[in-house]
Amino acid sequence: xxxxxQHKYSVLLPTYxxxxxxxxxxxxxxxxxxxxxxxxxxxxxxxxSPDGTLEIAKQLQAAFGADRIVLRPRAGKLGLxxxxxxxxxxxxxxxxxxxxxxxxxxxxxxxxxxxxxKEGNFDVVTGTRYAxxxxxxxxxxxxxxxxxxxxxxxxxxLTPGVSDLTGSFxxxxxxxxEAMIRATKSKGYVFQMxxxxxxxxxxxxxxxxxxxxxxxxxxESKLGAAEIVGYLxxxxxxxxxx
Amino acid sequence: MGKRAQSILLVFAAGTAAWVLLMLHSxxxxxxxxxxxxxxxxxxxxxxxxxxxxxYSLASIGYALVTFGDCPEAYMSLLKEINEAKTxxxxxxxxxx
Ligand SMILES: Nc1nc2c(ncn2[C@@H]2O[C@H](COP(=O)(O)OP(=O)(O)O)[C@@H](O)[C@H]2O)c(=O)[nH]1
Ligand SMILES: [Mg+2]
Numbered sequence: 001x002x003x004x005x006q007h008k009y010s011v012l013l014p015t016y017x018x019x020x021x022x023x024x025x026x027x028x029x030x031x032x033x034x035x036x037x038x039x040x041x042x043x044x045x046x047x048x049s050p051d052g053t054l055e056i057a058k059q060l061q062a063a064f065g066a067d068r069i070v071l072r073p074r075a076g077k078l079g080l081x082x083x084x085x086x087x088x089x090x091x092x093x094x095x096x097x098x099x100x101x102x103x104x105x106x107x108x109x110x111x112x113x114x115x116x117x118k119e120g121n122f123d124v125v126t127g128t129r130y131a132x133x134x135x136x137x138x139x140x141x142x143x144x145x146x147x148x149x150x151x152x153x154x155x156x157x158l159t160p161g162v163s164d165l166t167g168s169f170x171x172x173x174x175x176x177x178e179a180m181i182r183a184t185k186s187k188g189y190v191f192q193m194x195x196x197x198x199x200x201x202x203x204x205x206x207x208x209x210x211x212x213x214x215x216x217x218x219x220e221s222k223l224g225a226a227e228i229v230g231y232l233x234x235x236x237x238x239x240x241x242x
Numbered sequence: 243m244g245k246r247a248q249s250i251l252l253v254f255a256a257g258t259a260a261w262v263l264l265m266l267h268s269x270x271x272x273x274x275x276x277x278x279x280x281x282x283x284x285x286x287x288x289x290x291x292x293x294x295x296x297x298y299s300l301a302s303i304g305y306a307l308v309t310f311g312d313c314p315e316a317y318m319s320l321l322k323e324i325n326e327a328k329t330x331x332x333x334x335x336x337x338x339x
Contacts, residue, residue: 019339020339023327023328023331023336024323024324024327024331027327027330028323028327055337056336056337059335059336060336063331063334063335063336103320103324106320129311130306130311134311134313135311135312135313136310136311136312136313137312137313137314137317138317141307144307144310145303145307148303148306148307149303151306152299152303152306156299212313212316213313214313214316214317214320217320217321217324239246239247240243240244241244241247242244242245242246242247
């Protein structure tokens with residue numbers, strides 16, 4: 001494979017109990033990058049998943065090569081925010097994709113992100129489920145309502161000018177991501193929102209591309225009462241801070 | 243407290259002050275003529291604002307909910323790809339259970 005252009009894309013893939021999803025998302029990522037003749041690496045940050053995700057990751061590394069699949073495991077479940085920091089420390093690309101490993105984010109949109117980024121030389125390109133051409137599959141009314149209320153509150157309190165604040169499928173220029181992570185204090189769901197708010201404050205430019213989101217086919221999503229309370233607390237803390 | 247919280251507080255304080263001034267204009271600023279209809283709406287103004295904001299919130303959440311985009315075709319094609327991926331991964335020696 002002869003990579004076109006001089007850019008390299010690092011994908012940060014945090015995993016916790018994604019034994020079933022990780023091989024398939026990795027396969028789809030490799031396919032998307034190879035089909036589009038792009039240089040890439042996939043950095044898997046596994047937090048000692050009890051289901052043995054790391055073992056599968058090692059098999060993937062053997063199958064696709066250590067230059068393509070980079071393993072950055074950690075000894076315990078330390079959370080998503082620090083997982084990104086840990087992953088980016090070893091990223092060799094000049095651009096970084098952040099996405100979930102549960103196949104809710106489909107690698108087929110990667111060329112759209114890259115095209116958008118080039119169009120406006122954007123610092124950040126964020127995937128939106130709430131624009132024409134986007135959508136969500138597999139959510140019941142309660143889950144949809146939760147998402148809409150969460151977005152409405154965040155929109156009203158933070159006015160970030162991004163249509164899908166809680167989404168987390170994004171492309172960043174690497175130094176921009178580093179600066180944004182350093183400025184971000186929240187954890188959990190608010191982390192992704194704060195990243196966008198800080199991006200605006202730091203005058204980074206943000207582009208949006210529509211994406212479809214298919215709720216996880218394998219495994220359980222973790223949205224419960226505790227996450228909702230955590231979200232509201234985090235949102236208020238953030239609104240007071242900006 | 244950040245800049246945003248400060249400006250929200252400022253707007254809120256200014257609004258409250260303006261409302262108090264309106265309510266007590268005959269005492270505080272007797273020399274300024276105030277039309278009578280303002281006297282009539284002044285007492286219900288804060289409640290009206292609250293209700294208006296609530297209605298706006300409900301309407302925009304409701305509209306967003308009704309127009310929530312579904313993407314069944316994305317789900318169907320994902321299922322197909324999962325099978326394709328599994329076959330190829332097994333061939334490459336990755337354990338699939
Ligand atoms: N490394 C690491 N990954 C995590 C952790 N928590 C969640 N993840 C991963 O982060 C992504 C999003 O998590 P998910 O449970 O799907 O969140 P949801 O989609 O918001 O319900 C998935 O790839 C998870 O495997 C964690 O503590 N550490
Ligand atoms: Mg998920």
